[in-house]
Amino acid sequence: MDGSVATVAEPKRKATYDDVLAAPEHKVAEILDGELFLSPRPANRHARASSSLFSQIGGAFDRENGDPPRPGGWWILFEPELHFGADVVVPDIAGWRRERMPRIPDAPWFDLAPDWLCETLSPSTARIDRTRKLAIYARESVRHVWLVDPLVRTLEVLALDDGRWMIAETHAGDEVVRAEPFAAVEIELARLWID
């Protein structure tokens, strides 16, 4: 199904982790509300946005506590597999505060919800990201979600407020931003986009 996200499941059967394990190598497999979703691997534009943001945030925050421009205090991971009950979710980038998770468990997946995560949107995945995954992240009390749209060149910062997502701020283009929960450091949006 060229480029679009397929719901793949024999009808009426809840997907299990075996379906994830059996998925083709070149697809990203997730289980959302009991349904298996296969997404194509990201295209270049998506890969550039995720990689640059991971590099900027990871460089500053994935270390022991320190001072700006490298405040530390977080674990910042690329495409971690998260298991929330029967759901299997793979955000593009996720972060845990070290006081909540002092060390990374040597396990095949995480079941502790991150403090922050980022989804890089693409036309084929944006609907799943905004409908299914945002709802799961709210249910799991992820405190901040960033949505990066490399086609439109925007960064939306969502904060969980009483179980609902509030748009805290939206940035665009070549802005240099300080955005929660990483406001201690400037993020250069221009580096996320390809010309």
Next chain:
Amino acid sequence: MSRFAPITAAKHRATYDDVLVAPEHQVAEILDGELFLSPRPASPQLLATSALCARLITAFDREPAGPDHPGGWWILREPELHFGADVVVPDLVGWQHERLPRLPDVPWLELAPDWLCETLSPITACIDRTRKLRIYAREGVRFVWFLDPLTRTLEVLTLDRDRWIVAENHGGDEVVRAAPFAAIGIDLARFWID
């Protein structure tokens, strides 16, 4: 400058004269004092806006008339709205009759709508989500819909004091009941080109 960003004119404070001399085939707006020229919508956006407009007018235009016609709204396409020095042209807007009992015969309106919809395209989504959304919060628009034919999504944002809440997210072939028009079902499948 991104090729997906609307073109802005030279950095002087724009006035309505700049809107009046803008090319016919472009949509001219003044946002935070700057002139923005956007191309007219392409067919995927036109289809989505037209389908939503038709559905809402069928059910909500003018006075109530039976269970399928709750009525009580003015629904307009691409009106020119003047908010102070800003000139904004949303794709669809609605006023409830309690706030606007009669539609005046005017070239532009200055009363903030109760609801509006922006149909997103890669070219306009940036200013829709940033500058225009901030203006809509400033003016107290209570409901903003983002309709995106490329991703086939409908987002419903509601204003809570001065912050936007992501109230609902729909998409694909859903038949939705979305605030503030939850009295009727809206079949999203009719909004997208197959």
